[in-house]
Amino acid sequence: MSVRVGLIGAGHMGRIHGMILAQDKRVEIRGVVDVQKERADALASALNARSYPTLDDLLE
Numbered sequence: 120m121s122v123r124v125g126l127i128g129a130g131h132m133g134r135i136h137g138m139i140l141a142q143d144k145r146v147e148i149r150g151v152v153d154v155q156k157e158r159a160d161a162l163a164s165a166l167n168a169r170s171y172p173t174l175d176d177l178l179e
Contacts, residue, residue, distance in 0.1 A: 121147040125177045129153035129162035137166050150177045 124140055126133050129151050140146045148168045153159035156172065163170035171177040 121145050123147050123149045125149050125171075126151045126162070126166075126168075127153075127174060127177075129155070129158040134162055134165075137162055141166050152177050 150169045151163040159170035
């Protein structure tokens with residue numbers, strides 16, 4: 120069983136948290152949201168996740 124995680128913010132700390140969480144086999148990173156679409160896209164790609172334009176979209 121895994122814990123599904125959505126990251127809010129793809130800046131420096133979001134990237135660090137995402138990379139640490141991605142190493143845990145119990146965690147499934149489902150998506151990334153950031154006000155800067157390019158930043159969300161880049162982190163989501165690095166984490167094999169999906170980027171979302173808004174928090175509401177991620178939560179759906």
